[in-house]
Structures are given as structure tokens and as C-alpha cells.
Amino acid sequence: ETGVTQSPTHLIKTRGQQVTLRCSSQSGHNTVSWYQQALGQGPQFIFQYYREEENGRGNFPPRFSGLQFPNYSSELNVNALELDDSALYLCASSPTSGRAQETQYFGPGTRLLVL
């Protein structure tokens, strides 16, 4: 069974640029959640995707957006990058039936540095 994978592992961008991060969910999981983890802090929930639609969102501005594909993989897009967007971005997948949510399993993360 393949776990959650994310790409790339590391990324450097400059302020104002746009970035796309990718996540492949664990086999059999149809729900993907994204988190941002700043240095020294716990992960913060960005949003969740289920059935290719955003299913819940944390306190993040609209320049954070996402997609989910029919194979349940997902992308996180961040526009107009700011220095404070530098963080570890984590993807988690879970098997979900309707709106019932099961245990989330995390990928290794993508470390983004904005200069």
C-alpha cells in the first residue's frame, strides 16, 4: 500500500510569484486536506477537498486555492507569494464516507522558501 506522497520536496520562490504543490493520496483514500506549518509551530489547516470540491476551509486568504482530480490527487496553489508563506506544506489523506471523516495520514511535506 502506497502512502501519501508530495512533490516537490523543496522549493524556492521569490515574493509575488505563484507556486503549485502536489499531493497523491494513500490508496483507497478519497479526501485530501492541506496544512501549513511555520517554523516552531503546529500545522494549521488550510482546506479540505472531497469529491473534487472544497469541503471545508481554515483561516487562509483566497490566494490559497486548490484542486482535486478524479484520481483523488490534489494540488495546492498559492498566488502572490509573501515572505510569511515560507513554511512546510503538508498534505493528509483520509478515507471518507459522505461527510464522516476518518483518521488523516500525512505525507512528508514540501518545504517552501519565499525570498
Place this chain on the structure above:
Amino acid sequence: DAKTTQPPSMDCAEGRAANLPCNHSTISGNEYVYWYRQIHSQGPQYIIHGLKNNETNEMASLIITEDRKSSTLILPHATLRDTAVYYCIVKVSGGGADGLTFGKGTHLIIQP
């Protein structure tokens, strides 16, 4: 989701049981207690979860008090590889699309 309180750090000798406490005094009846850990710069790893009964798996045991206001994660024979930040999270399982709410966790350091 109810909030949790954990000590910021703990030490434990290698080979001994590590007991990590968590207070969740405002937990509601349909909220589960989840434990994750995060080894430096890696993604959080799921450990265990429970509702009201004690739970055990190959990684750890979870002891939940009868009033459900606190719990303890037990690593029975700690190794150096168990050094990590441990997060206690309460979460409704079933319904809702909120993410997990991570606090600052407990930094567990296993001493050789």
C-alpha cells in the same frame, strides 16, 4: 473542537515507559482523542485514537479517564527514535469538514 493542554517538554530514559499527559476538560461526547507525533521536519505520524475506552496498538496505549477530561499516551519501551513532538488532538469523527487543530504539543526527548 475542544482545546487540549500538554506540557511543553518531557524527558524519558531509553527503555523506560514514556507517559505523555493531555488535558481536554471541555471535550464533548462525540469527540475522539487523537495522538500524532512529528519527528523533526517530517510529516506528522498517526499513533492512536480513542473515544472512551482504553486503546492499544503496536505503537502505543491510550488511557482515557472515566470522565474523559484527560488522557495519557503510553510508549511502553521508549527508544531514541521516539524523540519527537507529540500532539494530542480532540476531533469529531463523523460529520464536519474541519481540519485537525494542532497545539504546540509535547517535545519528548528520550535520553540514552
